[in-house]
Amino acid sequence: xxxxxxxxxxxxxxxxxxxxxxxxxxxxxxxxxxxxxxxxxxxxxxxxxxxxxxxxxxxxxxxxxxxxxxxxxxxxxxxxxxxxxxxxxxxxxxxxxxxxxxxxxxxxxxxxxxxxxxxxxxxxxxxxxxxxxxxxxxxxxxxxxxxxxxxxxxxxxxxxxxxxxxxxxxxxxxxxxxxxxxxxxxxxxxxxxxxxxx
Numbered sequence: 001x002x003x004x005x006x007x008x009x010x011x012x013x014x015x016x017x018x019x020x021x022x023x024x025x026x027x028x029x030x031x032x033x034x035x036x037x038x039x040x041x042x043x044x045x046x047x048x049x050x051x052x053x054x055x056x057x058x059x060x061x062x063x064x065x066x067x068x069x070x071x072x073x074x075x076x077x078x079x080x081x082x083x084x085x086x087x088x089x090x091x092x093x094x095x096x097x098x099x100x101x102x103x104x105x106x107x108x109x110x111x112x113x114x115x116x117x118x119x120x121x122x123x124x125x126x127x128x129x130x131x132x133x134x135x136x137x138x139x140x141x142x143x144x145x146x147x148x149x150x151x152x153x154x155x156x157x158x159x160x161x162x163x164x165x166x167x168x169x170x171x172x173x174x175x176x177x178x179x180x181x182x183x184x185x186x187x188x189x190x191x192x193x194x195x196x197x198x
Contacts, residue, residue: 011068012060016071142166
């Protein structure tokens with residue numbers, strides 16, 4: 001299939017599956033660079049955690065490859081204030097400027113609202129995300145666990161007042177990723193892989 005025909009197709013959005021993981025990681029590396037994306041402060045809120053249930057989305061091109069991804073994560077917007085963290089949002093270069101990023105954003109916001117979540121936080125380009133209702137004013141009394149640009153730290157209330165009075169450190173609350181024990185790795189013959197990834 002040619003690059004042109006891939007670029008003009010309208011990919012559908014679906015929930016991410018385990019089969020998407022390797023392609024999603026490759027897409028994120030392409031979009032942001034591996035070292036740069038793993039160094040981001042927002043990554044500290046995602047690492048070692050599972051995304052929020054039912055809020056990890058992927059879009060596949062006509063050949064079945066992942067061409068866009070967006071996930072939301074459980075966090076607190078200060079003590080005792082549940083919220084979601086959005087990101088990263090990535091679209092393959094062949095599929096940019098076709099509304100796929102906006103479609104993913106709208107899908108994520110609608111689904112988070114349907115599931116009863118109250119607010120979404122993100123770190124990103126304020127002019128782009130303002131069209132979806134994100135506002136820097138909703139995060140003025142919140143901070144992240146590391147360096148961040150205050151003008152890029154945005155919030156969206158899915159229910160009125162969800163971030164009113166929110167104050168303090170944003171912290172991860174999502175379920176931890178289950179890692180195999182050393183004994184399980186040895187039993188599976190995975191010690192070589194463990195050494196390579198360390």
